[in-house]
Amino acid sequence: MTLKDTDARAVAERGTPLIVWREDWNLGIPGMDRDHRILVSLINQIPLAFGGAEERVIVTSVLNGLWDYTDFHFAREEAVLAAAGYVHGADHAARHEDLKVQVLAYVEGYAKDPDAVDVGDLLAFMERWLIDHILVEDMRYVDAVRLSPGAENAADHVQLVDDGTVEDFFSQLDA
Numbered sequence: 386m387t388l389k390d391t392d393a394r395a396v397a398e399r400g401t402p403l404i405v406w407r408e409d410w411n412l413g414i415p416g417m418d419r420d421h422r423i424l425v426s427l428i429n430q431i432p433l434a435f436g437g438a439e440e441r442v443i444v445t446s447v448l449n450g451l452w453d454y455t456d457f458h459f460a461r462e463e464a465v466l467a468a469a470g471y472v473h474g475a476d477h478a479a480r481h482e483d484l485k486v487q488v489l490a491y492v493e494g495y496a497k498d499p500d501a502v503d504v505g506d507l508l509a510f511m512e513r514w515l516i517d518h519i520l521v522e523d524m525r526y527v528d529a530v531r532l533s534p535g536a537e538n539a540a541d542h543v544q545l546v547d548d549g550t551v552e553d554f555f556s557q558l559d560a
């Protein structure tokens with residue numbers, strides 16, 4: 386066992402999720418808040434995915450799901466911002482692209498060589514980007530979207546490749 390396995394297992398064995406959703410993270414824009422909660426759920430799967438018999442398959446699946454949903458959420462959010470005429474939409478989308486490059490680097494890095502990925506770094510990065518994304522970057526567009534009734538509906542026109550993933554997570558959240 387390597388140090389990184391120990392780190393991941395320690396997080397998993399604490400019994401509490403890596404990230405516990407806080408009500409003050411809500412933007413008050415239901416579709417985006419639900420997306421963010423799903424991203425939290427997905428990131429919380431990462432420490433649980435390490436340490437089992439089929440670790441590589443499960444971690445790969447979790448990381449791929451997280452990548453897909455990140456891409457989907459960003460596309461939904463950008464559609465909402467465009468519909469709202471948010472003046473900083475291009476900057477926001479550029480920040481999404483930066484984050485996607487970083488998330489994908491972890492997904493591809495793990496696919497290429499699982500032993501080369503430091504799980505502690507991975508968890509710290511996932512936790513930090515999500516919280517910064519919501520609390521800093523997304524909070525900036527809240528007023529613009531709220532002042533544009535109906536803009537949120539633009540998110541409904543964005544399709545995820547595998548809708549089953551979304552339905553699974555919606556049903557978990559509703560349980």
Ligand SMILES: [Fe+2]
Nearest residue numbers: 462518519523
């Ligand atoms: Fe967001």
Ligand SMILES: [Fe+2]
Nearest residue numbers: 462518522523
């Ligand atoms: Fe965003």
